[in-house]
Amino acid sequence: MNLHEYQAKQVLREYGVATPRGVAIESASQAEGAIAELGGDAWVVKAQIHAGGRGKAGGVKLVKSRGALLEAVNALLGKQLVTYQNAPEGQMVSRLLIEETLPIARELYLSLTVDRESERIVLVASGSGGMEIEEIAQTSPEKILRETCDTLWGLQDFQCRALAFGLGLEGSQIGEFGKLTKGLYKLFKDNDLAMVEINPLIVTATGSLVALDCKIGVDDNALYRRKKLAEMSDSTQIDSKEVAAKEFDLNYIALAGNIGCMVNGAGLAMATMDLIKLHGGQPANFLDVGGGATADTVAKAFKIILSDANVKAILVNIFGGIMRCDIIAEGIITAVKEVGVKVPVIVRLEGTNVELGQKMLAESGVGVISASDLTDAAKRAVAAVK
Incomplete structure (x- = not known):
């Protein structure tokens, strides 16, 4: 079972992972309230569907005025969004996530999944955030960093540091990255996840680490004991x-x-x-x-x-x-x-x-x-x- 981005970020915040401030809306009439809550003069409007490639398909829009935001909301809500990952007819956009904009210095990639070959949870990272990980694996496999978590001991501090160094993080960012990855590992284990992917994980202009986008997949076989997550299921996306x-x-x-x-x-x-x-x-x-x-x-x-x-x-x-x-x-x-x-x-x-x-x-x-x-x-x- 997949979560929407806005739902995934709610879960991330519960485990201490920083995300942009955002408001999920289901109608154009709620857009004004989102503007008032977020403030500022620029926002990102994101279609909430269970498919990747939203940006390339026009499902993610950077807007720099109230009028442009309302125009983007009306253009996306209630429409079928076709990406390279979903069916030919696309998926209905019933919700939008409106977020604040952040100054981006770097974009990284970070994910946790189950490696069936080693039967372990593996942490995957790359300095090439914002790109499809499959594309990176094909064109520049040396840019993909991996740390396999021990079944008994879990994710260790030295593994977090190794990835942080490999990503070129410095100073306080190394400790912040360790705290973030430990939180993600706990989230993964606590909720019987199949996958959590942050792409991109950004380094802001002030040096902070923020999950700009996130996907979470839950193991369907565990939903009977993850009632809170099961309630987040959106059957309209299936x-x-x-x-x-x-x-x-x-x-x-x-x-x-x-x-x-x-x-x-x-x-x-x-x-x-x-x-x-x-x-x-x-x-x-x-x-x-x-x-x-x-x-x-x-x-x-x-x-x-x-x-x-x-x-x-x-x-x-x-x-x-x-x-x-x-x-x-x-x-x-x-x-x-x-x-x-x-x-x-x-x-x-x-x-x-x-x-x-x-x-x-x-x-x-x-x-x-x-x-x-x-x-x-x-x-x-x-x-x-x-």
Whole structure:
């Protein structure tokens, strides 16, 4: 689960991390109150959506007058903002964060995440703040600094100092950086976070460290014990199909293609999407129905896939182990009849009771296209949409 920037900064402040003063608004009528509260004669207006690349997409505006601020607010609120990280139709801007401006001397990058290879929390820093970390990793990997935190002892003072020196911080900034990183580590552990990223972490003209922008991602598996954070969830920023899938315990991620995929097992789902791409198609989604799905679950999965108007064909790829092929066949038949599927459905079954499942599909009269293997299924699906 992701937090909005204004929410993330609220959490940062609770752990002693300095942020610019700001006011979150949900309507243009609240802009005047924000101006009065912040004062000054220049502000930054930031669209609050769960996607990066807002600045390049026009979602972050520096304004230097009251009129310009009101114009920016009206231009962003209630509009779809399209960035390189979100869906083609973008995401609705329902909130804005209006912040004071600060004099910037330097921009740094700082983040905490889980390194799955070492099974440790890792602190990542760079002197190239304000840029995408992926771009830095590709063009200048030597600029990325890392400190891996010990599971038992956590983040140590010498690691904070090593990063501070590596970033070229001096004097009191070294101690301030150590306090900041220790606070971030505690925040990360206390709240079961998956990621916290400050980009940029600025050094102001007076030498202070301030988190100018922040992203926080919470581990969904821990939300049951992080009630306060769970209440910050904004379902309007999540694809409606993903919200519906979560209600049925289905693992669904919307993509931009036109071939709907229903698979059991994450690895098999990835392989299915790879083969679709290999043969010239575009998957419309990732959907793992899991190993214990029932006929009812399969029917619900079909409805979610078909709620995407871009879907022109559906590829069902099931390996029957825990979930028997006849159960899957029953679910497919039920779904096709209930929903009234108007697009080609290509089915590849393998495993337990595969012959029975194939027989049920063949005798159902619902017009399902049976594939002999996964490659055949991918080719048939691509051909169906072309």
